[in-house]
Amino acid sequence: MAKEDICEICGSENRVRRYKKTNQCLCEKHYKQMYNKGRISDNSPKSIYERNEIIIKDNYAEIIILDSYYNLKGKCxxxxxxxxxxKKHKWRINGHGYVCGILNGKEVQIQKLIMGEVEDGKEIDHVSRDKLDNRDENLRVTTRIENSQNRGIASNNTSGGLQECVGKRIEIDGELINKHLNWGYIKDLKMR
Known part of the structure; x- marks a missing residue:
């Protein structure tokens, strides 16, 4: 293989061409960095656009998700x-902790792609509450009420209840046969 077919920065053979200003042979990624920024930002052959590595285990697979600096962000x-x-898509972890990718120009969460369309009023729930565990046995279709019952206690919770209203007075409410009921407010909670 000729030296001109290899990137001088990372050794990649991916669409290598000569950058005329510096007379360097660069892969597509490093060529774009030089063209847009005038400098090379990293020496990795990986691109943020490359598809994720998938590791097959005994009875499940792991999608390796890296951040923009190629550090491990999570395993889905x-x-x-x-x-x-x-495997045809690039996956990342969004700000809410869900694994997302772009499908037909729209962002889609991986659990929605795996489970397919769900009827109106239904949601996809992670049984174990682990947003990175998208195996069939950990996903289920539920109503919003059923999904909200599978929540943990919020980090800012002071009373120990699941649906706490933060403030000086506490709202007492509940759900009965898919109907939301509000029973009013109390000023102090003395349960303990």
């Missing part, structure tokens, strides 16, 4: 039979 678990469905 999926069922073996879903590999062909997800």
């Amino acid at each position: 678990l999926i069922s073996i039979d879903k590999i062909d469905l997800v």
Whole structure:
């Protein structure tokens, strides 16, 4: 292989061409960095646009998710039979902790791609509350009420209840047969 077919920065063979200003052979990634910024920001051959690495285990697979500096951000678990469905896309972890990718120009969460369309009024719930565990046995279709019952206690919770209203007075409410009921407010909670 000729030296001009290899990137001088990372050794990649991905669409290498000569950058005329510096007379360097650069892969597409480093060529774009030089063209746009006038400098090379990293020496990794990986690109933020490359698809995720998928590691197949005994009865599940892991999608390796890296941040923009190529550090491990998380491992998304999926069922073996879903590999062909997800391997065509680039996945990342959004600000809410869900694994997302772009599908037909729109952002889609991986659990929605795996489970398919759900009827109106239904949601997809992670049984174990782990947003990175998207195996079939950890996903279920539920109503919003059922989904909210599978929540942990909030970090700013002071009373120990699941649906606490932060403030000086406490709202007492509940749910009965898919109807939300509000029973009013109390000033002080003396349960303990």
